[in-house]
Amino acid sequence: MAATSAAVLNGLGSPFLCGGKRSQTLLSAGVGARVATSPRKFIVVAAVAPKKSWIPAVKSDSSFIDPEWLDGSLPGDYGFDPLGLGKDPAFLKWYREAELIHGRWAMAAVVGIFVGQAWSGIPWFEAGADPGAIAPFSFGSLLGTQLILMGWVESKRWVDFFNPESQSVEWATPWSRTAENFANATGDQGYPGGKFFDPLGLAGTIKDGVYIPDVEKLERLKLAEIKHARIAMLAMLIFYFEAGQGKTPLGALGL
Secondary structure, three states: OOOHHHHOOHHHHHHHOOOOOEEEEEEHOOOOOOOOOOOOOOOOOOOOOHHHHHHHHHOOOOOOOOOOOOOOOOOOOOOOOOOOOOHHHHHHHHHHHHHHHHHHHHHHHHHHHHHHOOOOOOOHHHHHHHOOOOOOOOOOHHHHHHHHHHHHHHHHHHHHHOOOOOOOOOOOOOOOOOOOHHHEEEOOEEEOOOOHHHOOOOEEEEEEEEEEOOOOHHHHHHHHHHHHHHHHHHHHHHHHHHHOOOHHHHHOOOO
């Protein structure tokens, strides 16, 4: 199973997607493992937290209550995997990346839905049909932004998942004076940090031009983010059901 999933996630042998031996190391390593790729990076190695249960009052050795493949090392890991989707470490890494990205989009969408309707008065599911909803931009400019700019960024994130740090080289960031601005400063997949991705220093400090992650702050923010991300994804699901009934979030609240 592990070999099969690694082959699938490794881009079916594509050198563009898999990145050779480095991605094989990433996909075959355990969930809590860290792969050091540069001596200049500060690698964050956090102690494995005690396992938590999504049903703390029930003690059981069954995989439904206490799955052995979830060891509590992931932020927000409460041992909930009734379908056994994370049995394979390679798939578990992919699912966590997917959960993180979808959660971040959901958090942005929830804020956008409330602010957009409060500002324009147009329900979020009808905004695209309103001629002035996207003014002063044209449909072509928005389509280009979606397909070209966002597609380009997402493709580079995809490649970087299989080949860490491959997208922080000069040819990959031609507009940047130094590719180090886009390098992963924490050594943790999905949390790049650094001067570019953490300009306010919420999870680290900059000393002599070098970003130094704060392990305690970083772990606390990881947990807070994944909790808010899950709530936002659940909120979006509720918004979809409300939209099917012609209601908006603000309307459902009587506002």
